[in-house]
Amino acid sequence: MKQDVSSLVAQAREGRPRAVARLISLVEGASPQLREVMAALAPLTGNAYVIGLTGPPGVGKSTTTSALVGAYRRQGRRVGVLAVDPSSPFSGGALLGDRVRMSDHASDAGVYIRSMATRGHLGGLAWAAPQAIRVLDAAGCDVILVETVGVGQSEVEIAAQADTSVVLLAPGMGDGIQAAKAGILEIGDVYVVNKADRDGADATARELNHMLGLGEARRPGDWRPPIVRTVASRGEGIDEVVAALEKHKGWMDERGVLVDRRRERAAKEIEVIAVTALRERLADVHGGQRVRVLSLAERVLAGELDAYAAADEVTRALASG
Template identity: 50%
Template sequence: MAETGNVAPIASLDVVDRLIAGDRRALARAITLIENGSPQARQMLARLHAHGGHAHIVGFTGSPGAGKSTLVMQLARELRRRDQRVGVIAVDPSSPFTGGAILGDRIRMQELAGDPNVFIRSMASRGSLGGLAVATRDAVRALDAAGFDTVIIETVGAGQAEVEIVRAAQTVIVVTVPGMGDDIQAIKAGILEIADIFVVNKADRPGADQTAAELRMLLSLDEHRREREWRPPILKTNATTGEGVAALADQLAKHLASLRETGALASRSGRQAQSEMLALLQQAMMERIAATIAPDEWERLVQAVVERRSDPYSTADALARRIGLVPEA
């Protein structure tokens, strides 16, 4: 271990250089810096952004136990057969009580071990809702800059509202299983609208055809699709045996081609960049507020609102003026 006293501060630019040159440890370290919100991370990310933009970013979402991890493993194997380099970010939930997490997605991905052109990183959601961790998009940026052809994001098992993945991925795959009955109806509003490709996994089980038919019917009713040029295909897979996975890889390629042809890729990227910039601005504002208003003053302001000596609107207006967000009245 290095002597603590005279260690030069970590050369994060060096980490970027090494990551781009193909050093797995530098890539892993970069993701750690990103995840921890380290001060060097921003400057590093600015450089990484310039090197990215080549990867196809694919999101997997769906109920817990639907087989996402196994399917990701099979898809990664299939893409390797097609000579693509594959990065995977697997997000699992953090405990809301202890902040700890068990990240078990690697268990299903053991068959990928030993292949230097596959990189898997597990990530805890760290209190973030929406199915992703705060750092997920930036971790994707690191994998993209490292030259992976496809970057797969596996969300935490998602229910109805975890649609963050739309802002992170170019192609969203929604995984469902037969026998969920009315649950298909339940997911209609949230997750159904974000799918570019539907997968009915565990298709060897009874009811797979019916589930596919129900999805087809729901889709035919869906008037609000973002891009009308692409009709989401409904695929049946068996992730354990790998059946249907080659067809899934074909559809991924087709979707990417369609996004490029129709210009939808550019508009999606625009929306994603916009939401990222807004999130960063929001964060900067929160930091400014925290730096300007001491906790005890904050406490007093809150208390005054609670006791109705003041109201939230004028308090917020006054604070916004104080941090320079709006000009003095």
């Protein structure tokens, strides 16, 4: 049954959760109406502040996310939460089983929570997340928290979707910092040492501070990421995280960094969509491209051609339509 996109968009802007859910399903599932939805949303977006939360498993990401939702709600802001699970093929509006603390907000009309699976998606996270973010943005969310769920190699991808990236750590993960440093130390705008009431919190913060100092030369601009200590399960330190986020947003606004990041993000999104479209064109059996690729593959198997020379022929063929 064809849905009326403009009425769905109007309902979403009124804050109707079912309309928001339906729009996300439409953009996520690459439905025939995807383009219509995206065109309808385009003029309505750009208002939300997008915060990414990443960190190793066990640091308390969902507890911290939930505490941040509470803090923003107390400020009267509308909040969207996008819980991205790169290891699952199942998306939906339902709460994930292990996100117990999120249920604090389940009945709050000012909070929209959505889990999104990206496994198996063409284009993956980089394709699916921006579109869901755009729906939440158009629906009037002032703040959107994008959190990875479970084990993921997607810290960098999540960070790329956000205006500000929060990296969470916890005490006793010193080795974890070492192992993760390649990725994690380059993406954080704000660092949180959660479970700061536990032994080793000082050591973790100190090590992190040291490593951020070492990496300073590689950071653009003059923003030195703050390290905030929290006990998210008791709400301790959450106001300080919010303050650090506001400060980072202010700094970005002042220096033009926010616009630069958003432009890069939109450019990346355009590229992913374009590349995905080209890939689909390659896979299109009926369009003849696929047949052509298979006949090139025959020649590669026969040793007449290497895969690179074959790929050159494919890109030439795509270029000529």
